[in-house]
Amino acid sequence: MTDHIRIVEVGPRDGLQNEKLQVPTDLKIRFIEALAAAGLREIEATSFVSPKRVPQLADAEALWPMLSHGPAFSALTPNLKGLERAISLDVDRIAVFTAASETFTQKNINMSIDQSIETFAEMISIFRASRPTGFVRGYVSTAFECPYEGRIDPGQTVRVIEKLLNLGVDEVSIGDTIGVAAPPEVKSLTRLVLNVMSRGKITYHFHDTNGTAIANVAEAMEMGIESFDSSAGGLGGCPFAPGAGGNLATEDLVYFLERCGIPTHVDLYRLATSSLEILKVLGRSPCAKGQLARLSLSGTSPT
Numbered sequence: 336m337t338d339h340i341r342i343v344e345v346g347p348r349d350g351l352q353n354e355k356l357q358v359p360t361d362l363k364i365r366f367i368e369a370l371a372a373a374g375l376r377e378i379e380a381t382s383f384v385s386p387k388r389v390p391q392l393a394d395a396e397a398l399w400p401m402l403s404h405g406p407a408f409s410a411l412t413p414n415l416k417g418l419e420r421a422i423s424l425d426v427d428r429i430a431v432f433t434a435a436s437e438t439f440t441q442k443n444i445n446m447s448i449d450q451s452i453e454t455f456a457e458m459i460s461i462f463r464a465s466r467p468t469g470f471v472r473g474y475v476s477t478a479f480e481c482p483y484e485g486r487i488d489p490g491q492t493v494r495v496i497e498k499l500l501n502l503g504v505d506e507v508s509i510g511d512t513i514g515v516a517a518p519p520e521v522k523s524l525t526r527l528v529l530n531v532m533s534r535g536k537i538t539y540h541f542h543d544t545n546g547t548a549i550a551n552v553a554e555a556m557e558m559g560i561e562s563f564d565s566s567a568g569g570l571g572g573c574p575f576a577p578g579a580g581g582n583l584a585t586e587d588l589v590y591f592l593e594r595c596g597i598p599t600h601v602d603l604y605r606l607a608t609s610s611l612e613i614l615k616v617l618g619r620s621p622c623a624k625g626q627l628a629r630l631s632l633s634g635t636s637p638t
């Protein structure tokens with residue numbers, strides 16, 4: 336097994352986008368700074384999406400210039416307008432996002448899958464011209480199951496991945512958006528995906544609705560995958576995917592990797608405390624196991 340796993344922290348974006356209560360921008364910045372201080376090197380900070388559809392991230396313009404140097408920050412860009420907003424702030428890591436399910440794509444970004452691919456083609460060409468060294472992630476949501484269409488044929492997921500690869504994305508993040516997959520499904524999808532792309536370009540994005548996320552990571556690692564998305568405190572969900580639970584908690588991922596003998600260079604205690612202030616503002620108690628265990632071991636009150 337590998338001795339290096341890449342962690343992409345998506346808490347400030349995926350973790351917060353579904354929260355109805357507005358989190359103040361300076362608190363988001365404190366959260367991001369705490370994540371960076373804990374050792375996370377790649378952080379998805381926000382989205383340049385419609386503020387009417389995702390009010391929580393309407394402060395992207397205010398937030399971006401406040402980000403400190405250090406980690407590589409990225410942001411979601413759904414369309415040309417989102418890209419323009421990102422380019423005007425010198426964002427050099429963007430993520431475009433589509434899905435394996437037509438219905439989810441329509442509900443999420445108001446486009447068909449093919450329309451999304453056409454839109455991304457134009458966006459990526461503009462982005463590459465303006466940021467030649469920039470990085471483009473392509474998300475494929477509902478890779479296993481859609482909250483509207485049910486189980487997704489893995490062949491369909493692979494077809495959408497191929498469309499993104501044809502656009503020249505630097506990596507593909509494969510999303511179990513509603514957190515339902517189990518390891519055998521991860522194994523069979525990964526086998527198919529590896530027929531069309533190198534493992535170095537694959538990231539898995541597991542939500543943990545049913546507690547299977549860490550088992551899915553273990554399975555993907557067995558198959559050589561070395562990159563995973565996760566969210567501090569297990570925050571997360573998608574406003575357009577009913578039933579989506581939180582993301583795989585970064586604390587659970589870091590604990591698991593360290594216990595497997597894979598160094599993460601992440602300070603688990605600092606990580607476990609990073610989301611406490613936000614959770615308090617949201618009126619929630621921490622519930623990620625890795626977070627609770629670390630807080631308890633260090634005698635820190637979780638509330």
Ligand code: HMG
Pocket residue numbers: 349352382383384385386388389411413414415416417418420432443444445474475476477509510511512513540542572573574575
């Ligand atoms: P639309 O609803 O089709 O609207 O937007 P439109 O393009 O006709 O525009 C309507 C209004 O929105 C106009 O303003 C536009 O200017 C404005 P008005 O004239 O009414 O004042 N507008 C924008 N404003 C700011 N930024 C923009 C923008 N675009 C249009 N970029 C759109 C299409 C895609 C923008 C919209 O549907 C949207 O923002 N969707 C949000 C989707 C989203 O953020 N979903 C969650 C992230 S995906 C996810 O969570 C899954 C993931 O985690 C992986 C996994 O778990 O599987 C990534």
Ligand code: MG
Pocket residue numbers: 349510512540542572573
């Ligand atoms: Mg997600």
